[in-house]
Amino acid sequence: MISKTYLSLFPSDLATYGRDAKALLKELQSQNERMFLVTFLVLNTGRTEQELENNVFQASSIAQKHNCNLCRLDFQQEQGLMSSLPLADCQIEIQRGLTTSSTAIFVPFTTQELFDNGKESLYYGLNALSNNLIMVDRKKLKNPNGLILGTPGSGKSFSAKREITNAFLVTDDDIIICDPEAEYTPLVERLHGQVIHIGPASTQYINPMDINSNYSEEDNPLALKADFILSLCELVVGGKEGLQPVEKTVIDRCVHVVYRKYFENPTPENMPLLEDLYNALLTQDEPEARHVAAALEIYVKGSLNIFNHHTNVDIHNRIVCFDIKQLGKQLKKLGMLIVQDAVWGRVTANRSAGKSTRYYADEFHLLLKEEQTAAYSVEIWKRFRKWGGIPTALTQNVKDLLASPEVSNIFENSDFVYMLNQANGDRQILAKQLNISPHQLSYVTHSGEGEGLLFFGNVILPFVDRFPTDLELYRIMTTKLGEISEGTQK
Numbered sequence: 001m002i003s004k005t006y007l008s009l010f011p012s013d014l015a016t017y018g019r020d021a022k023a024l025l026k027e028l029q030s031q032n033e034r035m036f037l038v039t040f041l042v043l044n045t046g047r048t049e050q051e052l053e054n055n056v057f058q059a060s061s062i063a064q065k066h067n068c069n070l071c072r073l074d075f076q077q078e079q080g081l082m083s084s085l086p087l088a089d090c091q092i093e094i095q096r097g098l099t100t101s102s103t104a105i106f107v108p109f110t111t112q113e114l115f116d117n118g119k120e121s122l123y124y125g126l127n128a129l130s131n132n133l134i135m136v137d138r139k140k141l142k143n144p145n146g147l148i149l150g151t152p153g154s155g156k157s158f159s160a161k162r163e164i165t166n167a168f169l170v171t172d173d174d175i176i177i178c179d180p181e182a183e184y185t186p187l188v189e190r191l192h193g194q195v196i197h198i199g200p201a202s203t204q205y206i207n208p209m210d211i212n213s214n215y216s217e218e219d220n221p222l223a224l225k226a227d228f229i230l231s232l233c234e235l236v237v238g239g240k241e242g243l244q245p246v247e248k249t250v251i252d253r254c255v256h257v258v259y260r261k262y263f264e265n266p267t268p269e270n271m272p273l274l275e276d277l278y279n280a281l282l283t284q285d286e287p288e289a290r291h292v293a294a295a296l297e298i299y300v301k302g303s304l305n306i307f308n309h310h311t312n313v314d315i316h317n318r319i320v321c322f323d324i325k326q327l328g329k330q331l332k333k334l335g336m337l338i339v340q341d342a343v344w345g346r347v348t349a350n351r352s353a354g355k356s357t358r359y360y361a362d363e364f365h366l367l368l369k370e371e372q373t374a375a376y377s378v379e380i381w382k383r384f385r386k387w388g389g390i391p392t393a394l395t396q397n398v399k400d401l402l403a404s405p406e407v408s409n410i411f412e413n414s415d416f417v418y419m420l421n422q423a424n425g426d427r428q429i430l431a432k433q434l435n436i437s438p439h440q441l442s443y444v445t446h447s448g449e450g451e452g453l454l455f456f457g458n459v460i461l462p463f464v465d466r467f468p469t470d471l472e473l474y475r476i477m478t479t480k481l482g483e484i485s486e487g488t489q490k
Helices: 012-030 049-065 077-084 100-104 156-170 185-190 222-237 245-258 260-264 274-282 287-300 325-352 364-368 371-387 408-412 424-434 438-444 472-477 481-489
Strands: 035-038 096-099 122-127 133-136 146-149 174-179 194-197 319-323 357-361 389-395 416-419 451-456 459-464
Touching: 012 096, 035 100, 096 100, 122 156, 146 156, 156 174, 156 185, 156 357, 156 389, 156 472, 174 325, 185 194, 185 319, 185 472, 222 245, 222 287, 222 325, 222 371, 245 260, 245 274, 245 287, 274 287, 319 325, 325 357, 325 364, 325 371, 364 371, 364 389, 371 389, 371 408, 424 438, 438 451, 438 459
Parallel strands: 146 389, 146 416, 174 319, 174 357, 194 319, 357 389
Antiparallel strands: 035 096, 122 133, 122 459, 416 451, 451 459
8 A cells, every 4th residue: 555655755846747648538438439549740931041930930829829839840841741731641640639528619610601513603702701602593592683792892783793893603594774973884885785774865865664574473464563553653752741642542543544555556656654644533533633633744744754654765785774864853762663664574584585684783771761662672572573574782881771760671581691791780770680799790890892791591691702902804994093093094
């Protein structure tokens, strides 16, 4: 029997190691742990010998800060390099025993990835955590509707243009753009698309009364068209309260009257104009009908009659851009609503051909300020998915998206959200709406251009998109005034 006095003569290290060995044995026996022999290698590279020495010194300093020592593999550099390569051939005979939980710390596959190698997958940047490519196909989402959110200058328009370019090259989808600021014209022209300029001085016209037999999935397409015309008239009449119930009734009645001739003989010349609606309203007995007609008069016979013409442009090009910058403040919201209806007509026509249609609406918040136009936009947002449409809204005003329970449906019906830098008030709203953690929120707090969070279904991923600035494509897509001027001079 060993006396206590004799035990006190044991080295302290031996007693410490004994306790550690007992703890390890307990983990292996009762805590479902396994023992692994691990070789951990750190590969340092440099373009010059001096740069390599600096990198080795920096790595050693970082390790020492965490109470670790890095051993240089002198005279074993070649074996170390071969062991670091993904060849499953370890040529370094230095091993350390680690339990399961300790070994798991070194496994690098703890970040979530988004990579789909399908034929129509598009590039959306690099994973900010792992630097791996983000490649996804929005069509595989339960709901492909999308939002691009960010403060001015964060890269909203540039991100949309990059997706448009990739979709044009990779897919066969049709692409339609509503461009309130004339930002997309250079790109669309370079892709040999069609730019339609809508403005007081333009001779290109879109008839807001256009309709086709596929306009609605119901037997009577007039129901959805009447909803659009009510939205249009609400913008025209204006006022805080919008259209009154009697006004809505007489407008709906007149819509059925003016389309009767077209459905009896559906030829282009029988397509009604706003003037036909105006004349039909004048024939009604109710004073509310004359009130709406008086509000319509400037758009029919006055100086704002650019939407009182038959459509004279071909919108069947694969990529079409509606440039409505020249409409001015008075007509811009009206123009955006009419373009949205024209897009719906294209979507319904493409559905029968089995073709998808991508629609990009910049400055989308302009359509959400009036109740009727917001309601119509929500209805279109809900219908697009079933008809092969992939809408994407660009806006800096998150508050407008959540202004009412009805408008918030746009947010709830969008499984793709490309979120760039956000203002402080919007960050708090989005954190609550999307259950974003404080750490995730840091990626959209004072972030640089092309940096943010990607929401793809149930996956939330921080991304970085560094587009090379020395490419001709960059000069076509950028919206920075200085770079646009420089590109024009070249």
